[in-house]
Amino acid sequence: MNISYNWLKQYLNTDHSVDRMSEILTSIGLEVEGVKEFSSIPGGLKGLVVGEVLECGPHPNADKLSVTKVDVGDGEAPLNIVCGAPNVAAGQKVVVAGVGSTIYPNEGEPFDIKKAKIRGERSAGMICSEDEIGVGKNRDGIIVLDSSIKAGTQAREVYNIEDDFIFDIGLTPNRSDATSHIGVAEDVLAWVRVNENHQKDINYPKLEGFEEGQEVNFTVKIEDEKACPRYSGLLMKNVKVGESPKWLQTRLKSIGARPVNNVVDITNFVLHEFGQPLHAFDLKKIKGNGIVITQLSAGTEFVTLDEKERKLDAEDLMICNAEREPLCIAGVFGGLGSGVNENTTDLFLESAHFDATSVRKTSTRHLLRTDAAKIFEKGSDPEITLKALKRAALLIGEIAGGEPASQLFDLYPSPVSPAVIELKTERVRKLTGAPMTDEEIVEILHAMNMKTRSEGDGKLRVSIPTNKSDVTREADLVEEILRIYGYDRVPFSNSINIPLIPGNFPDKHLVGNRIADYLSSRGLLQTMNLSLVKSDWYEKGKEELVYIHNTSNESLNIMRPDLLHSSLATMAYNLNRQQTDLRLYEIGKSYSQKDGKITENEHLAIALSGDWNTGNWRQQTDPSNYHSLVHLVKSLTNLMGIESPQFTPLEEHPWFDFGAEISVNGKTLGVAGKVAHSVCKVHEISEEVFFADLDWKMLIKTAQKTRVVSRPVSKFPTVSRDLALVVNEGVEFKAIESIVLKAGGRKVDSVGLFDVYTDEEKLGPGKKSYAVNMVFSDPNKTLKDKEVDKMVKKMLHSLKMDLGAELR
Numbered sequence: 176m177n178i179s180y181n182w183l184k185q186y187l188n189t190d191h192s193v194d195r196m197s198e199i200l201t202s203i204g205l206e207v208e209g210v211k212e213f214s215s216i217p218g219g220l221k222g223l224v225v226g227e228v229l230e231c232g233p234h235p236n237a238d239k240l241s242v243t244k245v246d247v248g249d250g251e252a253p254l255n256i257v258c259g260a261p262n263v264a265a266g267q268k269v270v271v272a273g274v275g276s277t278i279y280p281n282e283g284e285p286f287d288i289k290k291a292k293i294r295g296e297r298s299a300g301m302i303c304s305e306d307e308i309g310v311g312k313n314r315d316g317i318i319v320l321d322s323s324i325k326a327g328t329q330a331r332e333v334y335n336i337e338d339d340f341i342f343d344i345g346l347t348p349n350r351s352d353a354t355s356h357i358g359v360a361e362d363v364l365a366w367v368r369v370n371e372n373h374q375k376d377i378n379y380p381k382l383e384g385f386e387e388g389q390e391v392n393f394t395v396k397i398e399d400e401k402a403c404p405r406y407s408g409l410l411m412k413n414v415k416v417g418e419s420p421k422w423l424q425t426r427l428k429s430i431g432a433r434p435v436n437n438v439v440d441i442t443n444f445v446l447h448e449f450g451q452p453l454h455a456f457d458l459k460k461i462k463g464n465g466i467v468i469t470q471l472s473a474g475t476e477f478v479t480l481d482e483k484e485r486k487l488d489a490e491d492l493m494i495c496n497a498e499r500e501p502l503c504i505a506g507v508f509g510g511l512g513s514g515v516n517e518n519t520t521d522l523f524l525e526s527a528h529f530d531a532t533s534v535r536k537t538s539t540r541h542l543l544r545t546d547a548a549k550i551f552e553k554g555s556d557p558e559i560t561l562k563a564l565k566r567a568a569l570l571i572g573e574i575a576g577g578e579p580a581s582q583l584f585d586l587y588p589s590p591v592s593p594a595v596i597e598l599k600t601e602r603v604r605k606l607t608g609a610p611m612t613d614e615e616i617v618e619i620l621h622a623m624n625m626k627t628r629s630e631g632d633g634k635l636r637v638s639i640p641t642n643k644s645d646v647t648r649e650a651d652l653v654e655e656i657l658r659i660y661g662y663d664r665v666p667f668s669n670s671i672n673i674p675l676i677p678g679n680f681p682d683k684h685l686v687g688n689r690i691a692d693y694l695s696s697r698g699l700l701q702t703m704n705l706s707l708v709k710s711d712w713y714e715k716g717k718e719e720l721v722y723i724h725n726t727s728n729e730s731l732n733i734m735r736p737d738l739l740h741s742s743l744a745t746m747a748y749n750l751n752r753q754q755t756d757l758r759l760y761e762i763g764k765s766y767s768q769k770d771g772k773i774t775e776n777e778h779l780a781i782a783l784s785g786d787w788n789t790g791n792w793r794q795q796t797d798p799s800n801y802h803s804l805v806h807l808v809k810s811l812t813n814l815m816g817i818e819s820p821q822f823t824p825l826e827e828h829p830w831f832d833f834g835a836e837i838s839v840n841g842k843t844l845g846v847a848g849k850v851a852h853s854v855c856k857v858h859e860i861s862e863e864v865f866f867a868d869l870d871w872k873m874l875i876k877t878a879q880k881t882r883v884v885s886r887p888v889s890k891f892p893t894v895s896r897d898l899a900l901v902v903n904e905g906v907e908f909k910a911i912e913s914i915v916l917k918a919g920g921r922k923v924d925s926v927g928l929f930d931v932y933t934d935e936e937k938l939g940p941g942k943k944s945y946a947v948n949m950v951f952s953d954p955n956k957t958l959k960d961k962e963v964d965k966m967v968k969k970m971l972h973s974l975k976m977d978l979g980a981e982l983r
Contacts, residue, residue, distance in 0.1 A: 177430040178359055179213075180340040186360040188375040189367060193340045196363070200342060203366050204658045205353055209343040215336055215425040217309050218285065222276030223330035225320060226302070229253055231265045236294040245302065247271050248327020257291075257298040262316035270308065270318045270330050272301045279309050310334055339429050349645040351554040355450030358642065365622035365659050369615075380448070385565040388579040393523075394465035394497065395584045402492045403468045403505065404591060405528040407560040408584040409568055410458060412521045414438065414577035423574070432546075438515045438522065441570045443546075450642075451526060451555060451563035452547035454494075454503060458521035460513045463497025466523070468505065477501045478511045479543075491537045492529065506534040506551040508543050522577065526564040528557035531644070539724040554644030557591045593638045596652050600633040606650070607657045609665045619659045683875045686815065687762055690779065693814055697807065699758040699781070704741035706764065707731035712740045712857055719767040734766035738780035739830060739866060740857070743850070746784060747858040755862070756785035758799065762871060777871035779845075781807060784864045801833070804847050804865045808837060812844070815878040820844060821909055830854055830866070837869070839877055845869035886954070893924060893952040894963050898971075899983040900945045901938055906978050908945060914977055915949060918970040922958070924950040944983055 178200075180193055191199065197207045214220075226245040234240035234257060241263050244253040254271070263269075272278055272288045278301070279285045291298050305311030305318055308330075324333060344359075352358050360377055367373035393410060397403050419427075419440040427434050427443060434440050442453040473489040487493065492505040502513040506529035515522065535552035538544060561583065571577040600613045611619075613633060620627050626638040639646050646652055657665075691701055707725060710733045721734040735741055738761055746757055759782045764775050783799035805822060812820050822835035825848065834848015847867035855864055900911065912926045930946035938944060949970075951963050974980035 176344045176346040176354070178342045178344055178356060179426065179429045180342065181337065182339075182356050182426055182429065183360055183363075186357055186378045187363060188378065189363075189373065191367075197342060199363055199366055200344065200359070202658075202661060202663065203362050204347070204350065205359060205362065206345045207342050208345045211341050211343070213339040213341050213429045215339075215421070215428075216279075216334060218277055218279035219336050219338060220308060220310075220329075220331040220334060223270055223272050223303070223308065224248065225324050225326055225328040225330060225333060226254070226269050226271035227326040228263065228265050228267045228269060228302075231258075231263055234294060234296060236296070240294065242296050243302065245269070245271055245300070246326050247273065247300075248325060254299045255297050256300045256302055257293040257296050258302045258317065260302065260304065260317040262319065263302060266322075267317075268320040268322055268324050268326070270303045270320065270333075272303055272308070274299055278303070278307060281306050281309055281312065337425055341429060348553060351550075351556075351644045352640070352642040354550045354553060354555075355446070356448055358450050361624070365619070365624075366661075368622045369619050369659050370661060380566050382562065382565045382569065385569055386579065387583050388581045391581040392464055393581060393584075395586055396465070396467045397586050397588070398467060398469040399492060400588050402470075402530045402533040403527060404530065404589060405557045405560055405587045406466075406468055406584070407526045407564050407586075408466065409524045409564055409579060410522065410581035411524060411568060411571060411577040412580035414520055414522055414571060414575050416515060416517050416519050416575065420574060436515065436517070437575045438519070438571060441567055441574065442524075444570070445563050445567045446546060446550070449559055449563045449566065450550055451559050452506065452550055453563060453567055454509055454525040454547075455515050456502060456513045456523040456525065457515055457519045458523050459519075461496045461502065461523060462500060465497030466502075466525075467495045467497060467499055468527075469493060469495060469499070471495070471499070471501060475501065477504070479504065480509045480511055480514055482511055485541055488537070488540055490533070491540070492533055494525065504537060504541070504543070505529055507538050507541070507548045508545055521580065522571075524564060524567055524571075526560040526567070528555055528560055531555075542724065542729065556640075556642035556644075557587075558641045561585060591641055593641055594647055596637050596639060596646070596649055598635045598637050598649055598652055600635065602649065603653050603656055606653045607660070607665060608668075609657065609660055611656075611660060615660070616656060619656050622659060623655060681875070681878060683871075686875060686878065687871075690811055690814070691760075691762065693811060694760045694781070694807075697758075697810075698787075699760045702742070702745050702759050702761045704735075704738070704745060704761060704763065705731065706734055706766070708733060708735040708740060708744075719769060721766045721768050721773055736767050737765050738763055738778045738868060739850070739854070742780055742782040742866065743855065743858045743860060743864065746782060746864060747860050750784075750860060750862065756787075756789060756799075758783055758787070779867075779869040779871050779874065781847075781867040781869075782864060783807075783866075784860075784862050799865060800863075801847075801849055801865055804867055805835070808845075808847055808867055808869070812839075812874075815874060817844075817874070817877050819912075822847075824907075837867075842873065842877065843870070844873055844877065889952050889954045891953060891955075891957045893950050894958050894960075896949050896951070896963065896967055898947045898949070898967070899932075900947060900974065900980045901942055901983055902945060902978055902980045904933075904941045904943050906943075906980075908947075910978060911945060911947060911974065911980070914973050915947070915970050918973050919949070919951065919966050922951050922953055922966065924952050 197210055201207050224247050226247040228243050228245055230244040231241050234242050239259060241258050243256050243258055245256050246253045274288055274290055276288050277285050288301055302317045304314050306314035353362055364377055395408055397406055416436050416438055419434055419437045423440050423444060424434045427440055430447060432443055438455050442455055446452050470489060471487055471493055475487040476484055477487055478484050493501045494503040494505050495501050503509045529551050531552050531554045534548055538548040568579055600616050603616055604611060617627055620637055624640050628636045630636060646655060709730050720736060722732060725731050742759060749757055761780045764777055767774050783804055786796050787799045787803055788797040817839055821838050825834045825836055828834060830850060831848030832851045834846055836846055837844045845868050850864040850866050908928045915926045916923055927948045928945060929948055932944040951958055971982060
């Protein structure tokens with residue numbers, strides 16, 4: 176939210192500097208995220224001066240150019256300036272941009288003035304037109320000033336440039352009281368009253384001059400009092416729509432609002448002044464002499480001010496004419512057919528209080544994040560609708576010549592009563608740690624316009640203003656008190672108390688960091704992808720997809736149901752930038768729903784593509800493949816103390832051409848495999864991609880049940896044996912591994928598969944050969960060949976009996 180320093184000072188009788196005001200705003204919870212300079216004319220005409228044209232003659236080499244000598248009042252020799260304007264003449268007072276100054280034209284980018292040669296003549300500056308320096312729209316000739324203005328006068332003095340500073344405030348959703356300049360001023364005033372003993376009040380706009388008109392034949396009807404608790408309005412006549420005065424345009428431009436016309440600008444001005452959105456309707460376009468606030472049938476077509484046709488939802492609250500034709504989406508956006516234009520002479524001014532939830536749903540449903548919607552969805556103040564309406568009417572009378580043509584319409588069927596909260600002063604001290612007295616607490620409450628009633632024994636009944644819709648509990652009230660008291664006044668303790676809270680072992684965050692360190696050390700890069708993805712990546716109509724209304728990017732419209740497509744999108748981004756060797760991992764969440772319940776699951780995802788090692792004169796290129804992925808998964812499970820995960824081939828999987836299910840003791844940890852071409856094609860990836868998706872919660876749970884035992888490295892040498900075993904085609908290596916480990920006991924260090932061979936002619940039909948490596952050791956002695964041979968013989972016997980394995 177943008178707040179103008181000059182605008183804010185209109186209401187505050189203080190002389191705080193910009194820096195001090197920034198500190199105060201931040202201390203009261205309105206964090207200033209940045210401060211930028213603003214000038215009523217871009218660039219502030221800095222470096223531009225008034226000059227007097229002493230001589231003006233034709234350019235010797237150009238018919239449409241003139242060569243002038245201009246005195247800029249600096250006591251130096253006159254400037255030689257080449258000018259192309261047809262109206263330049265000797266004796267004129269003009270605006271001159273000297274060498275080194277910067278010009279900010281109405282159109283195009285700013286540019287610096289430099290010394291130049293134009294058709295052979297030196298030029299040391301520029302004589303400016305209105306359009307060239309942003310003070311007007313005339314571009315037919317140079318500006319000719321009053322002859323009484325002295326040469327050397329700064330151009331900014333001639334045009335009364337207003338300089339300002341704009342606070343960029345990070346307004347939190349709970350600050351419904353600070354959505355306007357007056358709201359911010361009231362908060363600042365409360366702080367300076369408590370902390371600086373300031374005694375003056377806010378300079379509120381004067382409304383005493385407002386006089387309503389006579390009763391007229393015009394009706395207003397609310398059909399949904401919950402969605403519209405209060406609706407105020409006024410008819411105005413004899414309005415002359417035109418350009419707004421400079422002061423009004425400057426105020427709006429300073430906070431980033433675009434001036435449109437005097438009526439629309441006044442409604443926007445009052446919105447940012449009071450925090451009360453208004454809307455102006457062209458009275459001639461309201462059929463039936465009346466307004467109805469209601470909902471229309473789902474699918475009703477409505478064209479908004481941005482000329483887009485929208486289909487309404489049955490819950491959208493609409494402002495309709497008496498014939499129930501839509502004029503405006505209540506609290507969100509106006510309609511194209513009822514807006515104010517240059518031909519408008521009579522108005523209906525709306526000032527209403529709409530339900531925050533209703534506006535928020537409609538705003539997000541139609542992706543319309545307007546200033547009005549942002550205020551209403553925080554919770555506008557129902558007690559200021561008439562004040563804002565009178566303020567707008569007075570300004571329209573002053574600026575556009577309009578006058579009230581009706582009585583004030585004010586429908587308020589169930590007035591909102593201020594919330595009353597019971598507050599214990601001792602509770603304030605306990606929660607804040609600040610040594611506030613009861614008197615100080617009451618003073619702070621009164622400074623925030625809260626009424627109090629003492630009930631004795633440190634108990635207060637506090638009436639909360641209706642503009643603080645988020646203050647509903649004692650804790651909320653304590654927070655309000657502390658904001659104004661000052662967080663920096665809370666004393667620090669000289670001691671630190673740390674509770675000893677037992678937690679689960681191992682801690683998933685510590686394990687996560689350890690796994691991330693390991694994968695990064697192996698050359699993988701950690702990614703942090705968005706939780707929002709495109710529904711186009713998935714099969715249409717999938718019930719488990721969690722759809723959202725993303726107002727900032729319509730294409731990212733679902734919460735990701737897996738980490739696969741996020742990883743592929745990241746790969747595609749890098750591959751399109753010629754980064755072909757990719758090793759990525761992510762620890763993140765997926766989202767799905769079933770029977771209306773949304774579930775979050777944590778995953779560890781690994782994605783490989785391209786070469787693992789690019790190769791050099793010392794080593795060959797080593798491409799990433801399925802075995803690289805499996806080895807990586809085994810390494811990290813071993814790091815977590817999870818021994819011997821089983822890899823069971825997948826018969827069919829929507830993600831993979833081939834792959835395996837990873838499990839331990841019958842519990843699935845995840846899947847790994849080569850991503851199918853059809854899946855890669857969604858992201859326009861033609862390279863091979865290998866992907867593993869591990870259930871992070873199950874990994875942690877399995878690691879918690881595993882006891883990691885360390886043992887010293889044996890000082891005795893190991894013995895290695897290789898076996899070529901012929902088995903039936905359906906026998907998996909894990910079966911061989913299990914038998915070898917059981918037969919060899921603790922003396923088997925490792926069992927590995929280094930080759931699979933198939934040949935029907937040599938091995939027979941339905942047969943294959945596994946090349947198995949076994950490593951033996953004894954921590955107490957050196958193993959002899961006879962001992963190893965005896966163990967191998969025992970293993971071969973078991974393999975033959977259990978699997979029918981034969982030694983080649």
